[in-house]
Amino acid sequence: MAEEQGDPHAAWTERLLGLGSGIPLTEARSFVRDLYIHAQADLDAERAEAEAAREE
Numbered sequence: 001m002a003e004e005q006g007d008p009h010a011a012w013t014e015r016l017l018g019l020g021s022g023i024p025l026t027e028a029r030s031f032v033r034d035l036y037i038h039a040q041a042d043l044d045a046e047r048a049e050a051e052a053a054r055e056e
Contacts, residue, residue: 009033 007013009032016028 009036012036
């Protein structure tokens with residue numbers, strides 16, 4: 001199972017695996033990790049934009 005000690009995305013990987021059968025564990029982990037990275041980048045960009053707007 002995806003629930004590993006120290007894996008910050010394990011709960012989301014488990015949730016993804018529960019949505020359908022036949023999803024390989026490695027692909028589920030990779031998808032969750034990539035999704036997190038992109039979401040974090042979007043949040044960072046929004047924060048930077050908001051900070052720039054406050055400084056103006």
